[in-house]
Amino acid sequence: MKYLLMVLGKQSDYDAMSGKRTDGPAWTPSDLKAMFEHMGAINNDLAEAGELVDAQGLAEPSQAKLVTADQDGRPVVTDGPYGESKEVLAGYWVIDVENPDRATEIAARAYACPLPEGAPNYPVIVHPIQGPGGCEM
Known part of the structure; x- marks a missing residue:
């Protein structure tokens, strides 16, 4: 079954990661490194397990x-x-896994990404993909 795992964010999060002043905590180079290592490890593990279809981080919302x-x-x-919009899509994984429990297990791991203290941690959305190789209704 294929699923789309969606990671959310706001323009202010991208600003904080790039060193611009925001109302939230600034991201340090070590914070960014920890986040990229965490996400990279998920990608590597999914690829090794044959569950990764695609994964991408998206450019900041101001470029949309x-x-x-x-x-x-x-x-x-x-x-x-x-x-002023609410959260937007910041990145995603398309995975092909055996069951919904595995999809939520991966989403929980993504949600556990290290963040600076006080930074927002948005839910990871797990959405079944319909169609060939996707979930049946």
């Missing part, structure tokens, strides 16, 4: 674009999502 259409159906492209 929103695409809608005007009343004539022409695309309208704007910057976004905006700083």
Whole structure:
């Protein structure tokens, strides 16, 4: 069964990681190293187990674009999502595992990522993927 594991974040989290002043704790180089090592170990273990389909961290939300259409159906492209938006997708794994318990086990490991004291720890979303090789309804 395939699952999408989604890691959330906010623009302020990316700012704190890059050394910009935020209302939360600043990330040190050792904090970043610990996070990247934790995520890398998950990727390596999933790859070794044959469970990894894809995994990516996403660029900061300020680099995202929103695409809608005007009343004539022409695309309208704007910057976004905006700083006041709630959490957005910061990264993901697509995994192919035997059962839902294994998917939640991996998500729990991702959630346990080391963070600076006081940094927000968002839930990891486990979403079944429908279709060939995905979950049945």
